[in-house]
Amino acid sequence: MQIGNIAELLKAKILTPELYLQRDVDYAFTSDLMSDVLTGDYDKTLLITGLSNLQAIRTAEMSDIREVIIGRNKKVSREMIELARDNDIILLQSSYSLYKISGILYESGVKAVY
Amino acid sequence: MVLEYHIDGGDFVNAGKASSAVKRVLKQLDVPAKRIKRVVIALYETEVNVVAHASNGEIEAVIEPERITLTVKDSGPGIPDIERAMLEGFTTASKEVREMGFGAGMGLANIKRNSDDLHIESIPGKGTIVRFTNDLRD
Numbered sequence: 001m002q003i004g005n006i007a008e009l010l011k012a013k014i015l016t017p018e019l020y021l022q023r024d025v026d027y028a029f030t031s032d033l034m035s036d037v038l039t040g041d042y043d044k045t046l047l048i049t050g051l052s053n054l055q056a057i058r059t060a061e062m063s064d065i066r067e068v069i070i071g072r073n074k075k076v077s078r079e080m081i082e083l084a085r086d087n088d089i090i091l092l093q094s095s096y097s098l099y100k101i102s103g104i105l106y107e108s109g110v111k112a113v114y
Numbered sequence: 115m116v117l118e119y120h121i122d123g124g125d126f127v128n129a130g131k132a133s134s135a136v137k138r139v140l141k142q143l144d145v146p147a148k149r150i151k152r153v154v155i156a157l158y159e160t161e162v163n164v165v166a167h168a169s170n171g172e173i174e175a176v177i178e179p180e181r182i183t184l185t186v187k188d189s190g191p192g193i194p195d196i197e198r199a200m201l202e203g204f205t206t207a208s209k210e211v212r213e214m215g216f217g218a219g220m221g222l223a224n225i226k227r228n229s230d231d232l233h234i235e236s237i238p239g240k241g242t243i244v245r246f247t248n249d250l251r252d
Contacts, residue, residue: 058130
C-alpha cells in the first residue's frame with residue numbers, strides 16, 4: 001500500500017510532504033522500544049511508535065526504515081521533522097492509538113514483520 | 115581513512131550523529147547496504163551506551179578497503195561483569211534512558227550480533243573500551 005494512502009486511512013498528518021508519497025509499504029512493526037526495533041531486518045516497512053523523540057528517527061535511519069508514524073497524538077518536534085527529511089524518511093503523525101493504527105493497517109493487508 | 119568523533123554523556127539530542135556520519139561515508143564507498151546496516155547498528159548501540167552511562171567518549175573509525183574497525187573509549191563507570199552485561203535483559207540504565215526507548219538490556223547483545231569480531235575491556239570506576247571489526251565486502 002502506498003504511504004500516501006496509509007496516511008489517508010489513518011487520518012494522519014504528513015509532516016514531510018515534500019517526500020515521495022507513492023512509496024510502497026508492505027510491512028509494519030509496532031514498538032516503543034528502540035532496542036527491539038534495532039534487532040530487525042526491514043524491507044518496505046513502516047515503524048509505528050508512540051515514542052516521539054529524535055532517537056525514534058535515528059533508529060529508523062540506522063535500521064533502513066523509511067516510513068515512520070507517531071501515534072497517540074504525541075507532539076513531534078521540528079528537529080525530528082528535519083532529521084527525518086535529511087534522511088529521506090516519511091514522517092506521519094496520527095491521533096489514533098498504536099493498537100488502532102496496527103489494527104487498521106493489518107486489516108488492509110499490511111503484513112507483520114514476524 | 116580514519117574518522118574521529120566525540121560523544122558527550124547524557125546528550126541524547128546528538129546521540130547517533132557519529133553513526134549517521136559513518137553511514138554516509140560507507141554509502142559513498144559503495145559498501146553493500148546489509149554490511150552498512152550491521153556496522154551502524156553496532157555503532158549506534160555503542161553510542162547510546164556511552165550517552166546513557168558515561169560522562170564522555172571518543173570514537174575512532176578506521177576504514178580500510180575490506181574492513182572497518184571501530185574503537186569507542188569512554189570515561190564511564192565501567193562494567194564489573196562483562197559476561198553478565200552481555201546477557202539480554204541485564205540492565206543498569208536509568209529511568210531517563212528507558213524513556214528514550216533504550217535501557218532494556220539488549221544493547222551489548224545487539225552489538226555482538228552485528229559485529230564480526232567484538233572485544234570489550236573495562237575497568238570499573240575508569241571506563242570501557244569497545245572495539246569491533248566488520249567486513250565491508252561480500
